[in-house]
Amino acid sequence: MEGVAVTGMGIISAIGRDVEEAHFSLKIGKDGISYPDILSTIHQNLPVGEIKLSNSELSEILNLPEDHAYTRAALLGVYAIRELLENSGMERFPGDTGFISGTSVGGIDKTEEHFYNYKENVADRKYIQAQHPGFTTEKIAEYFGINGMVTTISTACSSSANAIMMGAQMIESGKLKRVIVGGSDCLTKFTLNGFNSLKILSENKSRPFDNEREGLNLGEAAGYLLLEAEDQMAGENILGRVVGYGNANDAFHQTASSENGEGAFNAISRALKKAGLSASEVDYINTHGTGTRNNDLSESVALKRVFGDHIPEFSSTKGYTGHTLGAAGAIEAIFSLLSIQNGKIFPNLNFSNKMAETNLAPVTEIKSKHIETVLSNSLGFGGNCTSLIFQ
Amino acid sequence: MSDLHTELKKSIIEQLNLEDMEVSEIENDEHLFGDGLGLDSIDALELIVLLEKDYGIKLTDPNQGKEIFNSINTMADFIEKNRVR
Amino acid sequence: MSKVYINGVSSVSPQSEEIFENQSSKSYYQHILPALDQDYKSMIKPMMLRRMSKAVKMGLFCSKKALLEAEIEKPDAILVGTGQGCMQDTEKFMNNMLESKEGLLSPTSFIQSTHNTVGGQIALDLKCKGHNMTFTQNSVSFESALIDAMLQFQNDDINNILVGGVDETSYEFTGFQKLDGQIKTEPVNNLELLDSKTSGTIISESAAFFTLGTEKTTKSYAELKDIEIFNSIALENLEEEIEDFLNKNNTSVLDIDAVLLGKNGDVRFDHYYKELQEGIFSDKCQVGFKHLVGENNAVTSYAFWLASKILKEKKIPEIFKLNALHCKEPGKILIYNQYLGKNHGLILLHSL
Missing domain, CATH: 3.40.47.10 (Thiolase/Chalcone synthase)
Structure with a gap:
């Protein structure tokens, strides 16, 4: 197959x-x-x-x-x-x-x-x-x-x-x-x-x-x-195509994500390993990015840990749809596939200032780019972290 | 020990399901979180609800909680100064 | 893929685990059977225990015992099947929300209402950062978790998996099941449940967890061969589906020594089992369990516990038997279950 x-x-x-x-x-x-x-x-x-x-x-x-x-x-x-x-x-x-x-x-x-x-x-x-x-x-x-x-x-x-x-x-x-x-x-x-x-x-x-x-x-x-x-x-x-996936548990707290983004870090790393890709081959990340103090910081730290100083362009599409909970991973998978098909990064809405702790900026204007590989993150209560990779 | 201190201890034991604990076992100056009583961040949210329900105090910034919930003494002081019921 | 062995088992239910050895069953005259209380404090820290609902307590307790038996400290994955999830906390938050008309609400019961609370709490307690999944598909929730276990074992890094099923009851929500015909209305004794001629059954709470591993140990109980689930099966196709499933696993009805059937005394749907009892499995040893532990969405995890014990101890206690046929040394066991004629599950186990 x-x-x-x-x-x-x-x-x-x-x-x-x-x-x-x-x-x-x-x-x-x-x-x-x-x-x-x-x-x-x-x-x-x-x-x-x-x-x-x-x-x-x-x-x-x-x-x-x-x-x-x-x-x-x-x-x-x-x-x-x-x-x-x-x-x-x-x-x-x-x-x-x-x-x-x-x-x-x-x-x-x-x-x-x-x-x-x-x-x-x-x-x-x-x-x-x-x-x-x-x-x-x-x-x-x-x-x-x-x-x-x-x-x-x-x-x-x-x-x-x-x-x-x-x-x-x-x-x-x-x-x-x-x-x-x-x-x-x-x-x-x-x-x-x-x-x-x-x-x-x-x-x-x-x-x-x-x-x-x-x-x-x-x-x-x-x-x-x-x-x-x-x-x-x-x-x-x-x-x-679905080429990579990984699930990991943060094992930190019932609802909050860990400060070092351990669960997300492990999920992303497992997805990359499964796909046989190196971090530098990711063209765009559709983040979980809910807009809470805790999630966005923890996820940013995880991105820094995986990608170092070369974090691919990223955005959260939750500003468009709200956080649709159990459906979020699926609709963002569809947005990720649309990004690949149309060579577009859809912007992160309502962003103005970088987080003091991490100094990261998402894509805020629609951007054309040849996109082959997208990483999509979903992080949930009970420390449940999942990353998917589409091509 | 004031009535407020005892009242607070009673409601903490009840609200936070500290079933095996007695009012007399909680010291007024004992840390409620970390190495003291060992409460966690879910308990902190419960204490914010307790302040609002029992004393009509609305915390606008959850970070304020850290100082207020340090011990029974700090909680009682804060309530005395800010209570509306 | 390497073989998958059951290396540790633990169950909490309305019956004691010793029922397998001494056959001393508990008899109930009630429609909702609670799981027997355990010494939870022996396994779970008091500060953790204080907020736990019954499902979390039972799940974590069984998990730790199943891991202890297999001498595994930290599994590579945690998989939980629970059809109804943390109903006690869901009910608490729902009640408070509706009574206060969306007033000021305390968050703890909401946090604990999510279906993956049990799996999350086990991970938190064991500090287990591996793959963690929760399945909630009615009566095939536990079977779904087993399917995922087989998928995860295809990964070379995965050697031990904790898998289990758990469901609790709650006052209002379980009570509602009396209103829509799921629970019998007339008084019934659980030991006579399977002879019942009326609709509905008795509902219970239970948990059973297992350490599965790719290595056979001196403590191994049995080998897990395969699992399959079906959303619906027409009665006339049931035997054919079962034969197909067995064929896929290079075996056949002839080779099966015993069948564990999920008969629950509901006259509307027990004909699925009757069909098999009088059909392809008429000359096989037939085993039941719901007259002892009642019905719930995760109760096939109890059947899995029972099958593991039967295959290890090489005997079938009389109290579980549905017919008088003997089977000297059970080698291959099939578990078949459905609820309300839907969500059918098949599990195949072999002795070692």
């Missing part, structure tokens, strides 16, 4: 309902950050990357019956995979297609909505199982008739990056010829209040890597890739 090819992709996020719309927003520097309309919350002062489609609008687009039990993450997931199926050139997914999805909270939107209703309202009880992440994955699988290997990874903010990694390994080992990988997470009161209690949400648009950054904005999205064994492809076009 020759490699792991990406032969389809689909995305829905605050900056567009398909790959083309997302690409357009990235090019012109237009973010999707707004105050919450669809999510019902008292925190109207907290900016979010919200997709301005209600659940009923999504259900209608997807032709679902009125009494369906899809969670919002499942609706977004189906929406994105419909696009993926279309651009892979296949009519339907062959029976041996696997499905590995990442999500942090799955269907907890349904639990918070119906928590007090279950005892009284029989009709709402179809959502009781929806709380658990596997349910959302099963709903998506059901929509596309995927009956074989279906699983869910939930490792907080690195969930979908890990799904991509596992999918690539399944193909390399010959266990699967074809697998849909990625993730979906929607905005919920649970996560918004949770991150707010950690005091890491910004009341302004997030400013990744800026010295005065004051926190992140949450977002919602779904992004999926179709991975295929290159010598047994059913898809028509190769959009890119």
Whole structure:
């Protein structure tokens, strides 16, 4: 077998309902950050990357019956995979297609909505199982008739990056010829209040890597890739390849990243080793860059440790979409592939001053460049760090 | 020992799940973090919530916590000066 | 790829681990079975223990015991399967958030609500910086972790992996499972669960962790051959899928000595097992476990513990048997499980 090819992709996020719309927003520097309309919350002062489609609008687009039990993450997931199926050139997914999805909270939107209703309202009880992440994955699988290997990874903010990694390994080992990988997470009161209690949400648009950054904005999205064994492809076009991956645990703290960026350093080093590349061969880095004091510093230190004085050009795209948690790794994988296909580095929004500690500056204007190799980082709670390399 | 000191110790034991600990085991000048009681940064976030809930004090800069949460004495002093309830 | 051996095992469940030796089962007249309390303080520092929910405690406790047995200090990877994750903390934060109408909230329970809390806490305790993954796919969560273990062992740097399954119960969330028909409504005794003629089952909490390694040791229990999972299987295709799985592993139904079946007394879905009991496995030794430890999303990790013990001790205690057939020296065991007719898992183990 020759490699792991990406032969389809689909995305829905605050900056567009398909790959083309997302690409357009990235090019012109237009973010999707707004105050919450669809999510019902008292925190109207907290900016979010919200997709301005209600659940009923999504259900209608997807032709679902009125009494369906899809969670919002499942609706977004189906929406994105419909696009993926279309651009892979296949009519339907062959029976041996696997499905590995990442999500942090799955269907907890349904639990918070119906928590007090279950005892009284029989009709709402179809959502009781929806709380658990596997349910959302099963709903998506059901929509596309995927009956074989279906699983869910939930490792907080690195969930979908890990799904991509596992999918690539399944193909390399010959266990699967074809697998849909990625993730979906929607905005919920649970996560918004949770991150707010950690005091890491910004009341302004997030400013990744800026010295005065004051926190992140949450977002919602779904992004999926179709991975295929290159010598047994059913898809028509190769959009890119997964050549390296690595996961490592920071083993430092439940939520905070270590000062020396140990986890990220190990994840990047493992990904480079797997790809058989030296650090100098990386053309661009799509960073995790959430805009929190802790993450951006720790990630910068890790970059310095890996790349020394020759850090490749980098940017965080979270200023566009917000931090989409379990979906972040997948949508940033798609942005990375768009960078390769179009020879463009998409800018890091809202940056003005370098961090005093590291003196690093991301790319802040769209830039044309021949790009062969992109590194994409996803770093999560529980010290879970993942790096992917695309070519 | 003032009532505030005892009250603080009680709520710290309760809020931070220090189940096996007695009020009498916490010294007024003992470091709450590091080599003293051994609290960590998650506890610090809990203490910020405690200040706001019980005494109406909102910390705007989380870094302020480092000095305020040094010991029961420093916490009590800060609360006396800033409490709104 | 080199062979994969089970070199250390540990389980916490509604039954004591000694049940394998002395067959003294605990009988419950309740629908939700708690895992037996352990001496957690013997393994976990009090300052760490104070914030841990049951799932984290059980997971870390079993992990340390499984590593001790295999004499491995630090594994190269940590893989956890948990269908429902840290429900107790999720419920706590949810309750506080809804009751206070999104008021001032303390963050600890939110931090601990993420599904990878158990895996993260084990890594933190062991200072293990290796590959760390958490799978949450209903009843195949543990099987998914095993699949990842096999993938990681293809890497030459990986020699020992800690893998396990854990699920806890919580007051409201587990209670909801009574409302949607997952839990039986009439009183039931766990020991009579498998004869039940009604829908639903009994829910429990459990954890089981294992040290897998590429080296056979004097303590090795068995060899892990392969795992496969299916989102759905039509009843009429079940036997064929199982035969395909066995063929892929150069074996067949003929060679299997015993099957561990996830029967849970739910009349709506137990026909999947009945089909096999009366079909391809009718002349094999049939083994059950949910009448002892109940049902939960990670309970196949208990079955994996049981299979490991059976293959090492070369006996099947009567209390687990579903039929009267004997099997002198169990050599090949297949575990088959599903929940509510979905998320089917197959695990194949060989004796050494």
